Amino acid sequence: MRIDRLTLTGFRNIGEMELSPCPGVNVIYGDNAQGKTNLMEAIYLFTGAKSFRGAKDREMVGLGEVKTLLQLEFFGEGRAQTAQISLAPKKAVLLNEILLDSSTKLAGQFTAVVFSPSHLSLIQDGPQERRRFLDTTICQLKPKYIRVLNDYSRVLAQRNSLLKDVAFSSYLLDTLDIWDQHLVRLSATITRTRYTYLEKLKQLAGEVYKGISREKEEFSLRYLSKACPDLADLSAPGLEEAIAEAVRKARREDLKAGSTTVGAHRDDLEISINGMNVRTYGSQGQQRSAVLALKLSECGMIRQLTGEEPVVLLDDVMSELDESRREYLLNHMGDRQIFITCCDPNYFRHLEDGKSFHIQGGAIYKVEEYGRPQKEENPCISI
Helix, strand or coil: CEEEEEEEEEECCEEEEEECCCCCEEEEECCCCCCHHHHHHHHHHCCCCCCCCCCCHHHHECCCCCCEEEEEEEEECCEEEEEEEEEECCCEEEECCEECCCHHHHCCCCCEEEECHHHHHHHHCCHHHHHHHHHHHHHHHCCCHHHHHHHHHHHHHHHHHHHHHCCCCHHHHHHHHHHHHHHHHHHHHHHHHHHHHHHHHHHHHHHHHHHHHCCCCCEEEEEECCCCCCHHHCCHHHHHHHHHHHHHHCHHHHHHHCCCCCCHHHCEEEEEECCEEHHHHCCHHHHHHHHHHHHHHHHHHHHHHHCCCCEEEECCCCCCCCHHHHHHHHHCCCCCCEEEEECCHHHHCCCCCEEEEEEECCEEEEEEEECCCCCCCCCCCCC
């Protein structure tokens, strides 16, 4: 997977911008609030996922702009392709000039993995963030999984509503079994999918973390299910039976609480370094490195399952890393197209082969190439 050209119009503080990156490492640098993260956000939208900053469509339309258009030329599945996302005056998504029903239909067509400081919540916040981490990548690999998650959310909401209503209308208790069946079936599918994915991911993540830490620390992952502590020993039917039994046992507690206390929505992911939970005992540098290892191991998973190397987006990752770890990201990431944002040019002074883009006021001010002859004496661009 490779981006050949990105054109943005009226996107946040970017009025007009055209970016032609190199196939390797691309450094986007400049002061704060100049548009670096906006550029990364625009690229990530082409994966079919929502903004990694949690923004709604209308919040990404530039102030006073009547037209917001994102255009991507990329190479994937052995051929040149195009994608287009219009946010204003109305939402429209095209892939290879064909109008799609929604942006989620881009999932699996263009793949990218993103890291931003907000992703430290994966470790620092509650289980919901860790479940979202697993689900987001699985959705890129298996677009049908999106429907499973949506169905589960609908069933969970209906069951929770019923649990509250039973207190006022006891006859509704008879209908609870129906919702339990749906909940168990979907929960088993989600839990098994996450667990299977994680078992493959943790091998790659361990290797990536060794590279980041220069083999000084050991990284491990474990899927935690309240309903099924020993997932490795359960077949698919066995998993469904175990969840069904857990749901039955929790019914009294659920009725008292007015909510569902057992299911895939309560699962968690344990992240450890040297056998210690990184959320509790890890330093800030270890936590950042752990999230980086998870994000970069996503690339290996996507490559294994799709045959495509995804684009890597690393937003503001350099400031909290020591020089050795920065050098690893710049020069030892393999055959991947990478975008890295930072404020200080000193952070990429060891870049051996790549391209840098200096951004000011939402525009590309200067472009420089590394490891190859300069194509022009004055590479300034202002679009």
